[in-house]
Amino acid sequence: MRPEVAVREWAELGEGPTWDPVGGRLIWVDILASRIHGYEPGSGRRTVMATEQHVGAAKPRVGGGLVVNLRDGVGLYGPDGAFSWLLREPVPGRRGNDAAVAPDGALWAGTMRYDEAPSGGSLTRVTGDGTPTPLPGDITVSNGIGWSPDGRSMYYVDSPTRRIDVFDFDSQLAHERREFAAIEEGAGFPDGLAVDAAGGVWVALWDGGAIRRYGPDGTLDLVVGLPVRRPTACAFGGPGLGDLYITTARVGQDRPHPLAGSLLVLPGIGRGIPGTAFAG
Template sequence: MVLGTDRLELGEGIRWTDDHAVLTDILSGRLLAAPDDPTAPHTPIARLPCPLGAVAPVEGRPGHWIAAAGTGVCRVDPAGRAEWIARPEDDAPVPMRMNDGVADPQGRFWAGSMAHDATGDAGSLYRLDRDGRVTRVLRDITVPNGPAFTADGTLMYLADSARGVIRRYRVDPASGDLGTPEPFVTLASGSPDGMTTDTEGGLWTAVWGLGQVHRYHPDGALDRIIDLPAAQPAGLCLGGTDGRTLLVTSAHIGLPAPGPFDGAVFAVRVDVPGTPASPYRPTVPSAPAPTDRADTP
């Protein structure tokens, strides 16, 4: 089923929260709510004057979001106003923007950056801790997508879409420190894009360029392929009242002749449920300067 009449330029960052799905159209800076009615348009929530990759709800503050946007991370209030927490990519040697991002089960927010022109190895992964500290934890990524976390927050999956690879990292639940990366899946064609996990520990990923969504078992074995009538699936999540609706965004950017469903949002019923998006859970912020902990190539 197709949700809504809109066709997005670069639909991404879809999350199930507060009994509905929110998503971004990255380059237009728009945060949208997806409708239940296939004949209705998406509902605008906010529009930033910069690219908007993904958001997480803020615990206990309805209508407030933490966003991977522009060259960093900001808070977005119910009026759509942005308050910047950090802009670590302002002084990068090439023009940069934030891409995908998500909160982990412990309440931290993680977001990746990439060059506007996808310059190789220009991207990084940042972590916003609950106290407001922003730390670069990985560098030398070209197009980071995800991350996605297991339900207990002890494993993180991160795609480098340009390389066709998904890596898995052990995560210290208390500190957020990452272990040594392990290769999880390498695609022979297409690019792994947005990701999410389900309650059995399976990993779902949108496959840009193939018009598919893949589900992998925790050991990396391919379990299922879902074909979509859109060439560039980009973001996904599991939602709905029972967590068994797979919601997938797509994009028409770069296609010389987009089809009728390129840029659409799709809903597909699946067997294994997921859980709603984790919120960012702030403590009293101390507003420290950003630090750099990226010691993994």
């Protein structure tokens, strides 16, 4: 259960790991450095691409390229690297944060204010043609998003609540929000999450130095300690989606651990769910 270093890096705010099955690579971002990183476990090859603005997430698109959750909205990179806006909605003091692609190919894109002001964030469903549908309700720091193996439940984290919530997910709509699991005081804040093939929910604990797995019924059944204080998110990847990759951050720490900012991996710890490319 000891994590290994997949990529030694000094990311300020590593986030949003995503497995790209077509490229056989793990994609993740450094939000504050405006960089998208790529890593191919098979060859060890790495890539780094600069973005137009601070980037909260980058996900594969159908047909190639990436959809990105930027400071001022959702943008597209084509297979040739050309950039265009899909949905531009700038709000002063706000930026894009974590995002995820639903089973129907729509992007659920979260935001937060730089000062983390209460109710300053949002979560919006964005279709391939750029049509937005905001999720109602107060949101502060929109973070992890994921779906159950049968696609009927959507898990969601608004970090200051110290909860993982779950929605009924039906006909592309999320409704009937309720608590799935609560994170106790002193254990950190829930950040990014991943769902495995058995329906377990894995969550990174910011300021908690750990990854947790909750069973489908919300019962805590595994805690893996990490050498870094601020893990940010996790995603399954590699052969058979059996390895759990973990992004980490250096930001806000006077003396960060030497591995803070690196991409870590827990080899063979479970089995993930194949992802969906953005339908746009």
